[in-house]
Amino acid sequence: MTRSITAASIQFHIAFGDVDANLSRALAGLRRVSEKGSSLAVLPEMWSTGYDYKNLAEQAEQTPRVIEALKGATAELGMVTVGSLPEKEGDVIYNTAYVIDRGAVVGTYRKLHLFSTMGEDRFLGAGDRTLVVPTSAGRLGIAICYDLRFPELFRKLALEGAEIICIPAEWPKPRQEHWRTLLRARAIENQLFIAATNCCGLQGKLDFFGMSLLISPRGEILAEGEESPVELTALFDFKEMASYRFQIPCFHDRRPAIYGTLP
Numbered sequence: 396m397t398r399s400i401t402a403a404s405i406q407f408h409i410a411f412g413d414v415d416a417n418l419s420r421a422l423a424g425l426r427r428v429s430e431k432g433s434s435l436a437v438l439p440e441m442w443s444t445g446y447d448y449k450n451l452a453e454q455a456e457q458t459p460r461v462i463e464a465l466k467g468a469t470a471e472l473g474m475v476t477v478g479s480l481p482e483k484e485g486d487v488i489y490n491t492a493y494v495i496d497r498g499a500v501v502g503t504y505r506k507l508h509l510f511s512t513m514g515e516d517r518f519l520g521a522g523d524r525t526l527v528v529p530t531s532a533g534r535l536g537i538a539i540c541y542d543l544r545f546p547e548l549f550r551k552l553a554l555e556g557a558e559i560i561c562i563p564a565e566w567p568k569p570r571q572e573h574w575r576t577l578l579r580a581r582a583i584e585n586q587l588f589i590a591a592t593n594c595c596g597l598q599g600k601l602d603f604f605g606m607s608l609l610i611s612p613r614g615e616i617l618a619e620g621e622e623s624p625v626e627l628t629a630l631f632d633f634k635e636m637a638s639y640r641f642q643i644p645c646f647h648d649r650r651p652a653i654y655g656t657l658p
C-alpha cells in the first residue's frame with residue numbers, strides 16, 4: 396500500500412465556453428505536475444466550460460471526448476485526476492466529478508448540493524449519492540464547491556475511509572474567508588487531507604479568487620495558490636495521518652449513540 400503521495404492542484408483561468416482552450420490548459424498542467432512527481436491532480440469545477448448555462452447541453456456533449464483525453468494523459472503519466480464536468484443523461488445535465496485513474500474512470504460523483512443562490516438548481520440535476528473510491532493515489536472522497544458548507548457529507552466520507560477529500564470548485568469573491576476557513580475545518584475535524592482546486596480570473600461578472608489549497612489532517616496549509624494560474628504540489632503522508640489520529644482519537648471518541656449516527 397502507498398504510504399505517501401505527492402498531490403497537486405491545477406488552478407487555472409477557465410476560458411468561458413471554450414472546451415479546447417480549457418482542455419489544453421488542463422493537459423499542460425497535468426504534464427507539469429507529473430514532472431514534479433505528482434500521482435494525484437485536482438482540477439476545478441466545470442472546468443471544460445465554466446457555467447455556460449445557455450450552451451450547457453451542447454457543451455456537455457463534448458464531455459466524452461474530454462474524458463478520453465484525460466484517460467490518455469493519466470494512463471501515460473501514471474496518475475489519478477479529479478475534476479468536474481457537465482454530464483448529460485437524457486434531458487438532464489449534472490455537475491459531475493470524474494475520478495480517472497491511469498486510463499480508467501473509476502468513479503463519478505454528481506454534485507449533491509446545488510448552489511441555488513446562483514440558480515444552479517434551475518439548470519442542473521442534483522446527485523443522490525456520495526463517493527469514496529480506492530485509487531492508486533489513496534482512498535478518495537469527493538465533494539464539489541458548495542458541498543463544502545455541509546459538514547455531514549464530509550463526516551460520512553471520513554467514516555467511509557476517505558484519506559483525501561478532493562474538492563473541485565468555482566468559488567467567487569467575496570467569500571474567500573469562508574472557503575479557507577471551511578476547508579481547514581473539514582480537514583481538522585475529519586483528520587484527513589484536503590486537495591481543493593478553485594479556478595481564478597473573471598467569468599462575466601464573477602471574479603474567482605483562486606486560493607486553491609492542499610491541507611494536512613492537522614489543518615496545516617501545505618500549499619496555497621494566489622489569484623493567478625498556478626500548479627501546487629505537496630507531500631501527503633498517510634503514516635503521519637495515522638499517527639495523528641492515534642494521538643487525538645476523535646473517531647474512537649465519538650458518541651453517536653447520543654447525537655445520532657450519520658447520515
Ligand SMILES: O=C(O)CCC(=O)C(=O)O
Nearest residue numbers: 510540541565566567570
Ligand atoms: O458557497 C459559496 O459561497 C460558493 C458556492 C459556489 O459558487 C458553487 O457551488 O458553485
